[in-house]
Amino acid sequence: MPPTETRELTDPARQHAARSGPRPVRLHLWRPAGTRDPRPTVLVSHGTGGSAGQMDWLAEPLARAGFLVAAVDHHGNNHVDGYLATQFAALWERARDLSFVLDHLARGNELGPVGAAGFSAGGYTAAALLGARISEERYRAMLDLKVPVPEVPEYPGLIGEIRRLPDAVLHSWPMTAAADYSDWRVECAFLICPGAGPLIDENSLERINRPVAVRWGDADDVTVPEENARHYARFIPGTDARSVGFDVAHYDFLGSEPRGGKIRVEVASEAVAFFTRHVGAPFP
Template sequence: MIRKEVVQLSDPSRTRWDGPGARPVRVHLWRPARPLPDAPVVLVSHGTGGAAEQMTWLAETLSRAGFLAVSVDHHGNNYVDGYRAGGFAAFWDRPRDFTVVMDHLAETGPVGRIGAAGFSIGGYTAAALVGARGDRDRFAVMLSGTVPVPPTPELPDLVAAVDAEVPESVRARWPTSAEGDQSDARVSAAFLVAPAIGPLLDPRSLTEIDRPVAVRWGGADDVTPAGENAELYANLIPGADGRQVGEEVGHYWFLHTEPVGAAVRAEVAADAVAFFTTHLT
């Protein structure tokens, strides 16, 4: 039987988006009934505006296979606590949440090899932990509003929301943050599901990734179209295992609550188990 726990952490090096105080990092742990030897861990990142519970389909499958699956509700970018413009725009904060998590796990007991997985911008998050970086100029153009930005369904007018909520002094530092290296040497492999923000990445950073990566996507994804997202990751990351999982598969088929995607999610979760079994055990 899987044992689910929730732990509240914080990161005093960063401030929260909705008031004073340290950035909250709420951690969800799916502990396996029969852990694999050497306690391997898989970090699981949800999509834009989602929450850890939407990744239950992947986390529970990994846990049943013996991995400790660990997710977070990314602050300002999850529906449990509410949306903040900074939580949507400052995508580099997401991998930093998992660095906090890994530090916590190391303090609480032995930790085996670690992998990262994620859906949509969570796919970027997993890729960032193995070396993907943003492009400062592309991000600055997006933030300026001079080039139309495809609307984010959960926060349609992101640029206007950022202008209204985030002080200019903070925004001025963001292009430098966007191109920063958020990789963590403790993460040995990454599994990306319909990964997002391909147009905002530095392509060279993908070509420099030297850890195993797998990419899965749907052929009918009109939220993060594969040509500029999943296929970009799959084609540029050396040795990446990339595969479309169905011409009819849409972006939101990878949410735990969507009945239409159950079979595809099961297939992709099985792929993730096989991938992490190869690279973490």
């Protein structure tokens, strides 16, 4: 089912990445049956260059189970509106998008207990809401090309374009990237093929004290499990972690891919059980 409602919001605390004006935050809501508020809420973050609509395979089962699902199209990093190089590199803006959404829902008394889920870069986003932090030194080394930087399939030549930004921007970004973007309202997170693993400060993962589940496919050659999903699972205490198949690839988790249909149903069912256990049983 499509989202129940879409809201075109703007965050006045942040700038549009390509022109004057506030940052757009397009919010998609999948509402459960009934009208009682507040409902237990699950935030959903899509992968790099994706969209909220590609996560309908996860949003729909959660809504049927009684959760309010809130997903966004991350500005400049979604295929609906087009790509901006800065928004592929500014990973921290994703977590800020979701905290902004929580503020918005709270003002309308729509916000119940909260969990977060995400795929690929969205998996990092969900982890960041619990306290995962980027290493300033590793992010700087990436910008300075002192470490190998893999191409982003959705944006070939990204690092070269980023390197052409003003020096003042490149100098400030590592400190901004390494800041704390956790949100105390988020009680747990479900990470699907999470990305950005090589950039993450392991000490920040070790300090996470809220429930986390991690799922991945062993055939993922985009967010390679050993450097990403297994890395999160290795350092976050008590993680519920497992591979969902030796032949499961990264893009099998996109709703438009017929090949991964069975796996997506399986993982969505596990996510429903996870959030029911850790965010609280939905209201009838």
